[in-house]
Structures are given as structure tokens and as C-alpha cells.
Amino acid sequence: MIRTFFRNRGAAAGLVILLLVAAMSALAPLLFPFSPWDMQGAPFAHPGEDGFLLGSDSLGRDVAAGIAHGAYVSLLVGAVSTVAALLVGITLGAVAGYAGGWVDDAVMRFTEFFQTVPSFVLAVVIVAIFTPSLPSIVGAIAVVSWPPVTRVVRAEVLSLRSREFVQAAEVLGRSHASILFRDILPNALSPILVLASLMVASAILLESALSFLGLGDPNLMSWGYLIGAGRSVIRLAWWMSVFPGVAIFLTVLALNLVGEGLTDALNPRIARQR
């Protein structure tokens, strides 16, 4: 299984990028042994100038230090909110698809209720009510990102339910839980994984957007905050927004590649063919 994963070059490259980003985040206190909020030199220094690898911002803070320290918040928000959204989404979707009938109707109306509200506006409202902090941001992102998971999982479960191998399990007298966890969900894994890798990406972007609006945790540096802070001077100092943007782009791309590689590696048919 691991071999199949690494035979997919894109997936291996994605994993390398992710590991580099994680290492950068973990080594930030060693690479930049100062607070990213502290002034380190002249403002608006070009990349490479004045000892600033990626330039400095309008207050003379180091952009490179901001990216290294901010990786922690961006990755944490992406991972935790995705896990939370997956837990809620898979549970509801599996129950709705498997039980059918009025349970299905109830769960799906509830899901649609969340989908009709524009998700970004809902996230803004939740963060504003609970005051901007890491837990409230993670919570808000999870709340707005579970409905698509529920829909995908329900559709998969619904179609797998009527497959002959599920009927065969039923005839053998297996329990609902065993059928759901051994026969149905493993076969629904591919779309869930692809969706999850996209969700981590969109969570990072959502956190950026919240920070951009000034709704980030005021005590924590994040990529979104950096882009937001650079926005007003983008024609004067392009590096302030471009480098954090590149960091987000690479991370999101890496996650998608890894997600695709995992899907292949977990499918016995593809894993054995290559």
C-alpha cells in the first residue's frame, strides 16, 4: 500500500512539500528566534535586502518569520476543523443513507438548512459572536464545512446499500454496524478522502479570509493575517502578500496530491495492478 502511494510521483511530491511546511513550522522558533510581531529593521525592505529573506512589512517586521510562525495556525486550523467536519458529516451522512425513510428526510432537511445560509457569512457571524480566538475560528469553519460531506457520504451509502454484496451481508445476518463499517464505508472512502483534502485547503483559505477581515485571533500570526496586512500596500510592497499566498498555494496543492495518492493506495484494485 505504501509502495503504491510512493509510485504516484505527484503524491510523493505533495507529501514532501507537506513535510517541509510542517518542519518549517516546527523549527520556526529556531530559524527566527524572535516574535514575528517584533520590528526587525527598516520597513518596506525588498526581499533579500537588509537581511530580510522575503522582505519586511510596513512596520519593519520580517515576512519570512511571519510565514514560518504563521504555518502553525494555518495548518492547525485546516487539520482540526476538517477532522471535526468529517466526524459530523460522515456520521450524519451514513445514518441518513443507511436508515433511509424519515430519518433520511430529517437529516437532509437539516443539512439543507445549513447549506442555504452563505457559509462565509455564517462563519463571520459565529466568530463575531464568540469573539475571535483559535477555538472559535476552528469551530466556525467546522460548522460551515460539514454539509457537503454529509451529502457526499449519503449519496455513496445510498448507492452502495443496494449493491449485491451488501445484500449478501444482510442475508448472512450481520449487524447494521458491521455492514456499515466493513462493507459500506470502506467503499465510500475514495470520495471522502478527495473531499477531505479539498476541505483542509478551503479551511486554510477560510481562516485567511477571516483574518483578512480582521477576525483572526489577534494574538496569533497566520498566513491569512499576512495577506490581509499586505493588502493595502500591495502596489508598493508586493512581497508582503505574494509570499504568504505562495505558501497557501503550495500547501493546498500538496494536500490535493496526497489525497489523490491515498485514494489510489487504498483501492486494492489499483494498488495491485501497478
Add this chain to the structure above:
Amino acid sequence: MPLLAVEGLTVALPPGADRAHAVHDVSFTLEAGEILCIVGESGSGKSVSASAIMGLLPAALRPTAGRIGFEGADLLQATPAAMRRLRGARLGMVFQEPMTALNPLMRVGQQLAEVLHVHGARVGGRPLELLQAVHLPDPARMLRAYPHQLSGGQRQRVMIAMALALEPAILIADEPTTALDVTTQKEILRLIREVQGRRGTGVLFITHDFGVVAEIADRVAVMQSGRIVEQGTADMVLNRPQHPYTRALIAAVPARARDARPPETGEVVLELDSVGKTYRRGGLLRRAGTPAVVDATLEVRRGETLGLVGESGSGKSTLARCVVNLVQPDAGSIRFCGTDLRPLSRAAWRPYRKRIGMVFQDPFASLNPRRRVGDIIAEGPVAHGMARPAALARAGELLRLVQLDPGAANRFPHEFSGGQRQRIGIARALALEPELLVADEPVSALDVSVQAQILALLEDLRTRLGLTMLFITHDLRVAAQVCDRVAVMQRGRIVEQGPTQAVFADPQHEYTRTLLDSVPGRNWTPPA
């Protein structure tokens, strides 16, 4: 000079396939007014040969040698534009799946007119004449119908009308009746014979069914792994086959009725009493649905095999699913060894799950692709409380019982062929040592030779383990071979039941007579 002469045709498969050539050095001729049947099992290259003639080979397959002579030209060398002019006008084709071969958004009349139009023929009243020629009822109304409003047989008639619209010299029919019921198949075969005789068309008929061959062929070519192994007149190939492969295929045709056994007098294992099931449409206004099973009454005694036969939509599968509670019947009672199973809850059903096993139709859909074969077989016993190691050891024994290597337990289902997968499905059903085995079309997705092996395996297991079987099939030849008694179903009702030989020798009901009369090749007795 023959109408069509295929000489030394060789088509290469892409590298990495299980053999180098899809077809290898294939030569045959087709005369005007003749029906040549190409027979073979799946993967034998019979459809590839037809596609090569039509110039419809997939891009991955390219002809590497040979020539296809037709009207003085070599079709393999023809330009795409030249092939387009020939297709439809000089070479007509009928496909297997009448459901997908017609455009669902165009009326039948428009589609017929289109064929004439693209080849620059005058349309006029031709579509109507064509529909009359293929004996569609009320052709004027049919012209305005959409494909979904027609039955499978009617659609195949429209396809034949389209293929014949420009009076082609050659008609290629690729398994045109495989997706149809026997009674419809019989009509379509008769129609092809008739139009072919009327216009002197040369017909290249591709099929896997020797019954159909016996029904329609003038000459026969038998294909195996991309080569023609035997070719000759229908009489020669069917009654005096020379090549061992042809002999094996013909021997596999289920034709010999089983020896009559004394009727079972043991206890009644399964007793259905006026079982009914109606599928209702959802929605607020619960409209009356279509009844799938009406008033089904039958009993199965210990040790006997009861066949449930009928065409698609007759309700035989629904009735079988009622027995295992995959479908909840809404009337009647289902008594198993004296207990009525219908009112039982899911929990109360559990002990009976051990005693009633089921084998499914589709060997590809009925095994979870993500689990190893050993786990698949062991899951039944594990669900009923057997320890996992013991269940896995038992799975190994069961694999041996169904004549597979016990090492198969560590592999995934996709690594097996259709017949092997069906053996795995049987092993899974037997793992709980059921008293009653419900087999829902267990051989209809398999090639004849594999079908014969699976039937032999089931027969062997039945005698060795003393199984009682409810065997669902649409194929009367299979039923004759396997079942002690048969129940014939039509539109949800059991119209006739009795000992197999009595029913087949002297059918009482009109529908049973029609069915028996439609069995392809009924006048041909394979040589022993």
C-alpha cells in the same frame, strides 16, 4: 466470388494484455443470402472481428495483417470517409443493447429518417415501410414514439429497421438477442431470417449461444482465444464437431434433462402461502403500485431442488428475495420448518440467517471489492459467534470444497474470473451450513463452459451436503438440468408447477407452452 472475404485478419492487443492478439489469422467468407454464425465465449475475439469489418475498432486495437475484401476493395485500407459511406449504406449493424443504441431524445421516425438522410437517400414514406417490414404493431404510431415507450424487443426491431434502411449487402448482428427474453428472442430471430431471405442479405451473426446457432445458422465458425478453431456448415459443426474445443462447448450446453428421481417425501422445509408483494411509488399520494408477486403458493421438501422460472419482470427474483427477507412481502405467509418468518423482527430473524443461504446472480457485484476472499467467506460464521481464526480456517476448507486453492483466501475478488468468483459466492453461502440455499440466477452471467462447471459443482454439493435448493433461472435448459420440480411464473403469478419432466413434456398452461416453444435450438439434440 464471395460477398465478403476476410483473409488472415490479425488485430494486435495493446502491450500488457493477457495475449498478443485479439484475433489471430482469422479467415472466413460470407456469401449473399447466407447466415454465418461466429460462436465463442467472452474474450474469444468474435466482437473484435465484427468491429474490424465495420471499421469500428477502438483506437487501442490495430489490425496488423490480413485483408477484408468487400465489393472489390480492402476495408482495412479504406479511408475513414470511405468507411462512413459504406457503413449504413452497404454494411448494416445491429448491436446487443437495444436500450442504449437508440437516441432517447429523438422520435423513432426521425432516427430512421436520419439514416436515409445522411446517405443522401430520399426519405419520403420509407420510415413507415421499414417499420412495417419489421412487423411493428401500429407502425404509424410507432414513428412518433420515443425509444423509452417501446419494449426491448420493439427497440431491437427498430434497430433492425435502421440497419436495413438502405438495403445493405451485409448485416452484422452482434449478440442481438442476448439482452432479450426467450419469447422475444424467438421473434427477433425469425425476423432476421425473414428479411435476410427476402433481400438476399449476407448476415454475420455473432453469438455465444449454441441454441441460437442451431436456430439460425447456415454456416458456423467457432472462435477460441482469437482464432477460428472450426468452421463448416451448421449441420457439420453442431452434429459432428471435430475440434475438441467445439465438442467441449457443445457438451456444456445444458440440454440433457436430469434423470428422474423419486419425488422427495421428506418434511416440508419451505412453504409459501399466498405471498404477495406490490412495489409502491413514494410521495405523499401513495398511488397504487405494480404488483411484483401475486398470490404465490409453493412448497419445497427437504433434499429437493425447486426451480422458479420465468422471463424478466415475472417476479421470480422478488419472490426469492421475499424468502430471505431482503424484500418484505405485504401479504401471505412464509413458513420455514413450520415457523412463519414474515412477522419476525430483525433480531428474531437472526437464527434463521444461519439456516437459509443465498447465492447471487452477478459474480462481480456480489463480493466486496475491498475485502480479502478469506474474510468475505468468514464473515458469516464470525457474525454468528465463531472465533475469527476458526472461521478463517473454515474458509480455507470451504475454498477447497468449491474447488479453489485455499491460498485464494489472501487475494482480493478482482483477481478472480467470473466463474471463480461465483465459487467464492457459493463458499460464502455454505459457510453457515444452511439447510436451504436460495440461488438467484447463479449461472446466467457466466459463459457456457463455466456455467456447466458451476452447475456440476452445485449438483455435487447438493448430493453431498443434502441441500434443499430454491433455484431461480430464466433459462429453461438450465432448469431442466438442475431442478426436480419447477414453478413457472408470469407477471407475478405462478401459472404452473409440477415435476420438471412432467411440466416440460406436457405443459398445461398456455404460457409454459410458449416459453418451451421459444427455447432456442429446441429441435437440436447435441451429440452425446
